[in-house]
Amino acid sequence: MILKPDWLRVKAPQWERVGNVKEILRDLALNTVCEEASCPNIGECFNAGTATFLIMGPACTRACPYCDIDFEKKPKPLDPTEPTRLAEAVRRMKLNHVVITSVNRDDLPDGGASQFVRCIAAIRTISPHTTIEVLIPDLCGNWEALELILQAKPEVLNHNTETVPRLYRRVRPQGNYDRTLELLKRSRQLTPSVYTKSGIMVGLGETDEEIRQVMQDLRAVDCDILTIGQYLQPTQKHLKVDHFIHPDQFAAWQAFGEELGFLQVVSSPLTRSSYHAEQVRELMERYPRG
Numbered sequence: 001m002i003l004k005p006d007w008l009r010v011k012a013p014q015w016e017r018v019g020n021v022k023e024i025l026r027d028l029a030l031n032t033v034c035e036e037a038s039c040p041n042i043g044e045c046f047n048a049g050t051a052t053f054l055i056m057g058p059a060c061t062r063a064c065p066y067c068d069i070d071f072e073k074k075p076k077p078l079d080p081t082e083p084t085r086l087a088e089a090v091r092r093m094k095l096n097h098v099v100i101t102s103v104n105r106d107d108l109p110d111g112g113a114s115q116f117v118r119c120i121a122a123i124r125t126i127s128p129h130t131t132i133e134v135l136i137p138d139l140c141g142n143w144e145a146l147e148l149i150l151q152a153k154p155e156v157l158n159h160n161t162e163t164v165p166r167l168y169r170r171v172r173p174q175g176n177y178d179r180t181l182e183l184l185k186r187s188r189q190l191t192p193s194v195y196t197k198s199g200i201m202v203g204l205g206e207t208d209e210e211i212r213q214v215m216q217d218l219r220a221v222d223c224d225i226l227t228i229g230q231y232l233q234p235t236q237k238h239l240k241v242d243h244f245i246h247p248d249q250f251a252a253w254q255a256f257g258e259e260l261g262f263l264q265v266v267s268s269p270l271t272r273s274s275y276h277a278e279q280v281r282e283l284m285e286r287y288p289r290g
Contacts, residue, residue: 005244008230008269024092028085031058052099052135052273053086055119056112060103062174066162066201068234069103078108078115087122090130097281098123099158101135101273104174111137113145120152131155131281133197135273141179143186150191156225156280157187158197160273161218164210171204171239185221193289195263195280197225199273204231205242208249212256219260224287225280226262228253229271245269263287 025032031054059072090098100119105112116134123130133156139145150157165177180198187196198218202211211228218226228250233241250267257265264283 004232005246007247008232008244021093024089028089028092030082030085030089031055052101053089053119055082055086055100055102056105056115057103061106062104064172064174065239066171066204066231066234068238074107075103075105078112082115083118083122086119087126090123090127095127095130097131097133099133099135101158102137104137106140106174109142110145110148111139111142113139113142113148116149117152120149120154131284133158133280135160138175138179138183141176141182146183146186147190150187150194153191154194155284156195156197157191158199158225158273159183159187160199161214162199162201163204164200164206164214166210167204167206171201181217181221184218184223188222195224195283195289196222197227197273198223199227199229199271201231202228202245203241203243204239211253215253215257215260215262219262224263225283226257226265226267227271227273228257228265228267230269 032052054069056078057069057075059070059075060067061071061073061075063071086100100116102112102116113136116136120132120134123132132154134149134154135158136146136149138159159180161177161180162175163171168175168177184196184198187194200211200214215226230245231239231241233239247269250269250271254265254267257267263286264279266279
């Protein structure tokens with residue numbers, strides 16, 4: 001077992017604020033990826049009153065060996081009250097920016113796209129000034145389902161690349177690298193006003209050259225925002241960390257990404273897909289889209 005370096009230590013959270021957020025989530029029977037995926041930033045984000053809501057879960061129809069979310073071949077039917085409960089949580093937490101993600105629902109014809117749409121609509125009704133980011137699965141390449149989500153006009157459409165092509169079979173066996181790029185490319189073409197975003201985990205055995213190639217591939221499909229973070233093994237059952245990346249390397253990737261033309265690159269050991277996602281409001285002011 002490789003010992004975690006000092007730069008991966010997280011400050012203890014102020015539990016009073018964390019408790020308030022947890023109370024709202026429990027009261028409204030909502031899931032967050034912060035809890036389900038054992039995110040190391042949960043204390044910081046809950047302290048700030050932010051959370052990434054996990055819809056259509058908590059169980060997932062895929063069993064990716066890096067992910068701490070439970071696997072279930074036949075998950076429960078969609079809950080028609082979920083969008084309303086989610087919107088109420090956004091109102092109670094007074095969120096300026098909300099991130100909505102989901103488990104993979106390969107059992108549904110549209111991969112759950114319609115539930116994303118209902119959640120976006122519910123938030124727009126109760127909290128019209130809140131900006132919305134959706135972190136979506138690949139929808140099994142159902143481009144009509146993707147268009148359905150884009151028609152709801154979230155401010156940000158996020159879909160994670162996760163790793164380099166060479167490691168896909170081991171890390172993301174039911175995913176497809178080319179399909180991920182195609183999803184981001186189509187999103188950009190279908191709705192140019194929506195910012196596109198993707199994320200990469202590092203420390204699974206990839207090389208610096210491979211990471212830089214992925215970054216170039218993402219820019220080639222006009223991806224706007226990129227996050228890069230250290231993979232951490234959730235439990236002994238999951239993929240082991242191959243190596244820990246020094247913060248200087250994350251800084252080098254950030255500089256390279258900015259040179260490539262990403263509007264924003266968030267790159268650090270503890271970066272996760274929705275870490276500091278609220279900063280997108282500033283980005284929207286700096287790079288407005290019609």
